[in-house]
Every structure is written in structure tokens, then in C-alpha cells.
Amino acid sequence: MPPIESTTQILILWGVIGYVFGSIPTGIILAKVMNLGDLRAIGSGNIGATNVLRTGNKKAAVLTLLIDAGKGAVAVLLALRFGAMDAAQLAGLMALFGHCFPAWLKFKGGKGVATYLGVIGALAWPMGLAACGIWLIVALISRYSSLAALVAAGWLPVVMLFTGFGVFAFLAMAMAMLIYARHWANIQRLRQGTETKIGGKVSGAQGPSGLDRQ
Numbered sequence: 001m002p003p004i005e006s007t008t009q010i011l012i013l014w015g016v017i018g019y020v021f022g023s024i025p026t027g028i029i030l031a032k033v034m035n036l037g038d039l040r041a042i043g044s045g046n047i048g049a050t051n052v053l054r055t056g057n058k059k060a061a062v063l064t065l066l067i068d069a070g071k072g073a074v075a076v077l078l079a080l081r082f083g084a085m086d087a088a089q090l091a092g093l094m095a096l097f098g099h100c101f102p103a104w105l106k107f108k109g110g111k112g113v114a115t116y117l118g119v120i121g122a123l124a125w126p127m128g129l130a131a132c133g134i135w136l137i138v139a140l141i142s143r144y145s146s147l148a149a150l151v152a153a154g155w156l157p158v159v160m161l162f163t164g165f166g167v168f169a170f171l172a173m174a175m176a177m178l179i180y181a182r183h184w185a186n187i188q189r190l191r192q193g194t195e196t197k198i199g200g201k202v203s204g205a206q207g208p209s210g211l212d213r214q
Helices: 008-022 026-033 049-053 058-082 085-100 113-123 125-142 145-161 166-182 184-192
Strands: none
Touching (some): 008 058, 008 085, 026 049, 049 058, 085 166, 113 125, 113 145, 113 166, 145 166, 166 184
16 A cells, blocks of 8 residues: 555545546447447446447447546546556546446446556556456456456455565455456356356346346
8 A cells, every 4th residue: 555645635636536537438438429229238238348349349349448448547647647656546446436336327337347457557567467467368268258357356466465566455455356346246157157258148138137247
């Protein structure tokens, strides 16, 4: 955890800024602009890149992934530029929270993986690469996107502690808890062996009333 350098008012300001950036519903906006329909009525109803991909538009999915990561990174980089490290970490945490619980969508947001990677990458790019590497290895072996995200988020604080990036470990643990909470339904399906693999079709989830898939 970084030393507290900023005043309470400054921390609140950057927390709000981070939340606003994070709560921008990228997937919904792109789906509407690109005439892909209402994302909340497609597939799992989730607003993230995985569900955007279910529209069949790979370009939209990639853009959603990049922008969702970018909004977390921008919140952190702005706070680093105009504030201190404590403000940057709080802005990153709140960007993730904003993505997962956007006020504009009645606090029903995404799973937060892309935004999480953007925050980590902006704070410490080697740790961003490490998280991506862990995700990729687990995804290639298991073919489960959700499992890859859970393993990456769970192990990154440990990696930080043993590689000289311990100042970010507390933030990484807090964000991992949020990632796990947002993936709770995925965790239950992984335990039951019913989770959808990468490239597989969502069964029984034709809209927001269906299963909350990754």
C-alpha cells in the first residue's frame, strides 16, 4: 500500500474521476453505434467484450476490450500526472468498480477483466504483462476465459510481493476480490463442470434473464 500523500478531498476527487471513467458502458455504446442491437438482450446480457463477440462482430469485440482497458489506464495515468501514487491507485480501483457497477445501468455492469488489466498495466507494465501471461497460459490449457481471469487475478498479488512491486499488492488483492465477486456464478459453474469454454455457445442465456456467463 502506498503512503498516503493526498488530502481526503483530493482522494475523493480522483475516486469520483476513476468511477466516471470506469462506468462508461463501452460495449453498449459500440453495439448501438455499429447497429449490433441491445447488448443486454444478447447472449449473457453482459456488457463486456466476451458478450460483444457473441454478436459475431470481432471488430466491435476488440474495440470494447481495448477501450475498457483504456478507461482504467487513463484514470490511473491522469491521477499519476496530476496527483500522487495513492490517488492513482484509488482512481484505478474506482475505475474497476465503476465498470462493474455503473450508475447509468442500475449498477449492472461487466466482469471487469479488461479494465483490471488496464489499471495494472498503467501502474506497472511488467505486472500487466505478467497478468496477461498468466491469463493466456491458463486459457490455452483450460479453454476457460473465466478460470484464466480468476487465476491471473488471484496470483498477481503474490507475484508482486516477490518481484519488487509490493506497493501494488494491496490494490491487486482488493481488485482480485472484486473480480472474484463478479465471477461468482462462473465459479459455481466451473465447480459443476457446466461453464462455457472459449468459442463455445451460451446455452440457456438469450438475454439478461438468462445465465450470467462470462
